[in-house]
């Protein structure tokens with residue numbers, strides 16, 4: 001059978017396809033952005049508030065920013081794998097119709113092609129895995145010694161927090177009336193566990209999600225660049241009221257954080273008293289008084 005009896009794949013087809021891949025992918029990406037902008041222009045604002053758009057909260061920590069960049073990078077790298085095969089299929093459906101191609105070729109197996117489409121996705125997976133694992137490692141390990149350590153306990157169905165350094169604890173009952181306070185621009189290390197079943201502490205704006213598991217301690221850390229009120233949720237199906245296990249975090253300036261500690265009958269550690277006096281005034285921390293009327297047993 002001579003080569004002229006059927007239409008094969010020519011160099012021109014390859015050139016056409018590469019052009020279609022590039023234009024088609026670009027068109028798809030532009031359409032996605034345009035439809036987002038038409039639906040709600042605020043969705044394209046990188047500092048948008050999730051409470052008003054219900055779409056990907058604005059990142060406020062270095063981890064959340066790294067997660068967002070990695071997300072965009074991953075989407076960009078996997079989009080061609082979605083579009084290119086679809087466009088190739090459509091191209092072949094149009095070009096090799098029965099009318100134009102009476103006697104189809106019977107090609108099977110193409111070793112160079114199979115090596116190509118095995119190696120390229122494998123390389124792409126490695127390219128995606130390297131930054132992802134780097135971020136996972138960062139997520140668990142703060143860049144320096146934490147400024148504040150918080151013990152987080154998941155309960156059915158609320159969250160408890162305890163700050164050992166300040167001997168202050170509180171419960172977030174899920175209504176939003178009792179948020180936990182974190183100081184802005186400070187490394188807050190969270191050590192989480194659970195008293196009964198598995199839960200997960202998840203605040204999207206912080207880029208943090210870690211499981212809290214009975215008998216184990218898992219960690220995450222937050223260093224928020226902005227003050228504000230951030231909402232999260234338990235991310236592990238934990239029982240009947242799982243959906244109401246909200247997380248409320250208020251990130252405040254350092255002075256307001258210390259005021260919160262004092263208002264909640266916490267203790268200012270000795271080495272921070274001078275700083276707290278400078279921030280809140282002398283009367284904020286009562287001087288240490290010895291009650292001389294109290295009898296001391298010999």
Ligand SMILES: [Cu+2]
Pocket residue numbers: 154198199200234235236237238239242245
């Ligand atoms: Cu839960």
